[in-house]
Amino acid sequence: MSIVATPIGNLGDITLRALDTLRQADVIACEDTRHARRLLDHYDIRAQLLAVHEHNEQAAAAKLIALLAAGKRVALISDAGTPGISDPGARTVAAVRQAGFRVTPLPGPNAATAALSAAGLDDPAFHFVGFLPAKVGARRTALEGLKSIDATLVFYEAPHRIEETVTALAELLEAEREIVIARELTKLFEEIVRLPLAEAPAWLAADDNHRRGEFVLLVSAPPPREGLDAESERVLKLLLAELPVKQAAKLTSEITGVAKNDLYQRALEIKDNSPP
Ligand code: SAM
Numbered sequence: 001m002s003i004v005a006t007p008i009g010n011l012g013d014i015t016l017r018a019l020d021t022l023r024q025a026d027v028i029a030c031e032d033t034r035h036a037r038r039l040l041d042h043y044d045i046r047a048q049l050l051a052v053h054e055h056n057e058q059a060a061a062a063k064l065i066a067l068l069a070a071g072k073r074v075a076l077i078s079d080a081g082t083p084g085i086s087d088p089g090a091r092t093v094a095a096v097r098q099a100g101f102r103v104t105p106l107p108g109p110n111a112a113t114a115a116l117s118a119a120g121l122d123d124p125a126f127h128f129v130g131f132l133p134a135k136v137g138a139r140r141t142a143l144e145g146l147k148s149i150d151a152t153l154v155f156y157e158a159p160h161r162i163e164e165t166v167t168a169l170a171e172l173l174e175a176e177r178e179i180v181i182a183r184e185l186t187k188l189f190e191e192i193v194r195l196p197l198a199e200a201p202a203w204l205a206a207d208d209n210h211r212r213g214e215f216v217l218l219v220s221a222p223p224p225r226e227g228l229d230a231e232s233e234r235v236l237k238l239l240l241a242e243l244p245v246k247q248a249a250k251l252t253s254e255i256t257g258v259a260k261n262d263l264y265q266r267a268l269e270i271k272d273n274s275p276p
Contacts, residue, residue, distance in 0.1 A: 001068060001096050002075045003089065005082040005108030008214075010186035011042055013109045019043060021106055025075040027067055029060065031088060035079050052076070052092055061095035068101045082110040086130040086156050112154045115182035115216035118192055123221045125151035132157075132165060139165075143172040148222065148261040155217040162211055166200045169219060173197060178220040184213035225262055232256040232263070240267055 002021045007013040022028060022045050029052045030036035036049055052060040064074055076083050076092060083089035093103050112128055127149050133139045146153055157165045169179065175198045183191045189212070195203055197219060204210050228236070235255055239248035249263040256263075 001064065001093075001101060002073075002104050002106055003083050003093065004075050004077050004106045005110065006039060006077050006080060008081045008109045008111050008114065008186055009184065009190075011039075013186055014043070015106065015108050018106050018108055019045075021075055022047065022077075024073055026072040027064070027074050029064055029074060029076040029092065031077075031079045036077060039077075047075075052088060054088055057088055057091045058095070061092045064092065065096060065099045065101070068096065068099070080109075080111075082108065085110055085112070085128075109186070111156065111182075111185055111214070111216050114185045115180065115192070115218055116152070116154065119180040119182065119194065119218050121152050121178075121180065121194075121218060121220055123152050125221070126154050126218075127151040128154045130154075130156050132168070134161065136168075139168055140172060143168060147173060148259060150265070151221055153219040155219070157215040157217060159212055159215070162215055163201070163204055166204055166217065169217070170197050170201055173219060174222055176223045180218040180220075181210075182216040182218070183210070185216065187213070189213060225265065228258060228262070228266055229256075232258045233266070236263055236267055237270060240270055245271060 002025070004018045004021055006018065022040065022043070025047045027050055028036065028040070028047045029050045031051070031053050033049045033051050040047070050060060050063060067074055076089060078087035078089060081087070084093060097103050116126060127146070129146060132142055132155060155165065166179070175196070177197045178194060179197045179200045180192065180194045181200065181203070183189070189209070193203065232252060236248060236252045239251055243251070245264065245267045249260055249267045252258065252263045253260040
């Protein structure tokens with residue numbers, strides 16, 4: 001089965017290999033058949049379609065496996081971009097692989113990497129989050145967990161939730177961080193702005209157009225951590241002499257109350273700087 005990335009807006013963004021594969025497919029599994037038909041009509045592709053979505057993924061996977069077993073060529077697409085990335089596909093892929101069939105990725109458009117490529121943030125590490133939970137409490141918990149990750153954070157958001165999500169980011173993450181708001185990538189009204197996170201809610205409120213379309217949000221990595229207090233440093237070093245990094249950080253966190261992740265990062269630095 002071929003996993004085929006399709007455009008995230010501009011219909012020119014499809015690879016030659018994707019077009020060949022879709023043209024040769026006997027069956028194309030897709031999220032929404034009407035949406036897929038519009039896309040495929042544009043390229044004059046007439047394969048049979050089979051809907052695979054959240055609610056029927058298990059049954060649809062069984063049908064795809066039967067088709068593969070009958071020697072049919074099957075491709076999987078999503079509504080936009082790369083299947084399996086904040087889109088259905090993972091369970092189908094797992095089932096098809098489990099049944100012993102080869103799964104081949106055909107790379108192509110993806111909103112997260114498109115935004116990262118044009119953002120100019122110089123941190124090499126990024127952490128893909130996708131959509132944050134919609135409920136306030138769950139979103140807050142998720143952000144607390146993401147706060148200490150030493151990497152650019154990558155979020156997806158839809159227009160109806162963009163304001164509350166950006167407000168939550170500005171309230172819960174450090175004010176020194178920057179945000180890149182990438183809107184309508186590859187489309188007519190594409191816009192990519194970079195600004196201090198604290199200013200982002202006002203930027204969105206300033207113009208109705210700023211809140212329209214599909215969004216990727218990139219939040220730059222957290223500011224460097226301040227050093228540990230002397231007692232936590234002492235406990236960590238004592239435990240590190242006897243225990244692996246992860247365990248030493250965990251126990252020190254239990255003893256001192258300092259965040260485990262901060263202790264883990266410091267433990268790695270201590271290990272790196274200690275003589276072999
Ligand atoms: N599978 C897709 C991919 O590879 O990027 C993502 C699908 S997810 C259901 C849809 C979300 O991706 C949108 O709500 C938006 O956050 C982001 N997205 C998709 N197309 C976009 C675009 N052209 N510009 C900005 N964000 C986009």
